Amino acid sequence: MEKKDIEQIANLARLGINEKDIPEYVTNLTNILALVEEMNTVNTDDVTPMAHPTDAVQRLREDVVTETNQREHFQKIAPQVEDGLYLVPQVIE
Amino acid sequence: MHTKTIAQLAAGLKSGEFSSVELTEHYINRIKNHDGELNSYITVSDDIALAQAKQADETIANGKAGLLTGIPFAQKDIFCTNGVKTSCGSKMLDNFIAPYDATVIESFNNAGAVMLGKTNMDEFAMGSSNETSFYGPVKNPWDTEYVPGGSSGGSAAAVAARLAPASTGTDTGGSIRQPAALCNLTGLKPSYGRVSRYGMIAFASSLDQAGTFTQTAEDAALMLGVMAGLDEKDSTSIDEPVPDYTASLNQDVKGLKVGLPKEYFADGLDVEVAKRIDDAINEYKKLGAEFVEISLPNTHLSVPAYYIVAPAECSSNLSRFDGVRFGYRCEDPKDLEDLYKRSRGEGFGDEVKRRIMVGAYALSSGYYDAYYLKAQKIRRLIANDFSEAFKQVDVIMSPTTPTPAFKVGEKNDDPISMYYSDIYTIAVNLAGLPGMSVPCGMVNNLPVGLQIIAPYFAEAKLLNVAHQYQQVTDWHQQIPEQYK
Incomplete structure (x- = not known):
């Protein structure tokens, strides 16, 4: 784990991190990856991954509308809206 | 009033000994007087609480009260509460007024319960000491130099100091059981899928589960009865019948087969904690439980x-x-x-x-x-270890944590040492099993918890086993001197 790895992961996660914190991320992530390395002490080739503790399958339902439109209610807590739309900095010139 | 359990408070409300408004005012005053030091609440919703209490008093007067009608609760600030700030302990949500109720909150509202406020927690439930909260650390009521545990540290500290009779929490890797152990409470983490996760701000969706902090196993049974059940809004919630969890509390534990996993009593376990666990095992032996050593080899x-x-x-x-x-x-x-x-x-x-x-x-x-x-394959191995064990035993017991509470600041600079404070609780989440922590003694005036683990959906068994212990011990009734 090096500085450029940290910068790449932070970019993937769209996470702004301070330049001065990078050495600490290098140390912490290196240590955490060393900790999880222990998983490789066992062979799991024939083991089925566990996605749900009781192996439940996805429940399906009829394709009908059950939610009412609450756009105004939900947009009350948005940082910036206009005419029912969420505003972000200009993306296309 | 504040030394009473939910069951006792419900009886007091029913007999007219006090009203829900009086009860709620009493707790609000306690929060005002004591929470400055503890920091267990992020938001105190006194206006809502008093309105709910007034409504509850009318329901009680009309003879339509349920078991939780008029009882005040504190809710972890991870549950969305319509019109009330829901911060999840983060600056990210400091301005977030939830536009809807979590299913858990809706269940309490439908039961006529009163919400005192929202409790402090590690940011997005990530932490084991309640020191990562944007709103500052929570202090342990048993000694304010120590952490209350986390991530549901505020929910635990609030009940330990009797600033609420009971509270909700969530447990992703031990976040109910570990703070319950460190604060001398009964903490219940139900089976994965038992309680709806709808409106509970997600951390790790395949592990998160809501549960309770109470003074007794009986109270946990009352709360779980209201919280548990299928929710169409949570696709991982399970369609299993919800039994009356109080119905089996009084069964005796004679002949109960208890497994003690040797990996949970190995190096790293504090010697004094081990002695308190031994004392608890001896109490259970007196009640007729039988103990066998088992192995959970992938621990x-x-x-x-x-x-x-x-x-x-x-x-x-x-x-x-x-x-x-x-x-x-x-x-x-x-x-x-x-x-x-x-x-x-x-x-x-x-x-x-x-x-x-x-x-x-x-x-x-x-x-x-x-x-x-x-990691998902390793989970399978860990879950298989438990399945094998439950072929020979009814429940598994262990310490909840390797040590009593540690000091505020002690593990801040070392994330990995903090991670290992959940070493006995994490496997239960990976397997999705129900687990509890029950008060079982003190080390230097800091509480110790006994963990009990049961097979999937055997919460009634867990509660029964814990309740029987609480009939012959009084550790769970102990309150820090200054909060009596």
Whole structure:
């Protein structure tokens, strides 16, 4: 784990991190990856991954509308809206 | 009034000894007088509480009261509460007034319960000491130099100091059981899927489960009865019947087969904690329980597997906090990417950022098989260990934590040492089993918890086993001197 790895992961996660914190991320992530390395002490080739503790399958339902439109209610807590739309900095010139 | 359990308070309300308004005012006053030092609440919703209490008094007068009608509760600030700030302990949601109720909150409202407020917690439930909260650390009522545990530290401290008769929490890797142990409470983490996760801000979706902090197992049974059940809004909630959890509390435990996993009594367990666990085992022996040593051979892999699964799911879940639709937005973003990066960089605290980074790495192209898939396979091995064990025993017992509470600041600089404070609780989440922590003694005036683990959906058995112990011991009734 090096500085450029940290910068790449932070970019993937769209996470702004301070330049001065990078050495600490290098140390912490290196240590955490060393900790999880222990998983490789066992062979799991024939083991089925566990996605749900009781192996439940996805429940399906009829394709009908059950939610009412609450756009105004939900947009009350948005940082910036206009005419029912969420505003972000200009993306296309 | 504040030394009473939910069951006793319900009886007092029913007989007219006190009203819900009087009871609620009493707790609000206690919060005002005592919470300055503890910091267990982020929001005190006194107006709502008093309105709910008034309504409850009318319901009681009309003879229509249920078991929780008029009883005040504290809710972990991870549950969305319509019209009330829901911060999840984060600057990211400091301005977030939830526009809807979590199913858990709706269940309490439908039961006529009163909400005193929202409790402090580690940021996005990531922590074991309640020190990562944007709102500052919570202090342990038994000794304010010590942590209450986490992530549901505020919910635990509030009940330990009797600033609420009971509270809700969530448990992803021990976040109910560990603070319950450190604060001398009865903490219940139900089976994965037993209680709806709808409106409970997600950390690690395949592990998160809501549960309770109470003074007694009987109270936990009352609360779980209201919280449990299928919810169409949570696709992982399970369609299992909800029994009357109080019905089997009084069964005796004669002949109960209890497994003691040798891996949970190995190096790293504090000698004094081990003695308190031995004392508890002896009490159970007197009640007729039988103990056998068992092995859960993949225990050592639980912390490593957890620190892939939880961060990976956290990095995915927390991608919704982007500064666009709700929550924190940075000042003057120069473009969309800057908006995302600075809103997230400024809105999240250190531990949350650390886990997002680990998770993003583990899920990044080329690493998925080596990390997340590998961890999901390890989960299967850990779950299989428990299944094998439950072929020979009814329940498993162990210490909840390797040591009593540690000091505020003690483990701040070393995330890994903090992670290992959940070493006995994490495997239960990976397997999705129900687990409890029950007060079983003190070391230097700091509480110790006994963990009890049962097979899937055997919460009634867990509660019964805990209740029987509480009939012959009084550890669970002890309250820190200054909060009596």
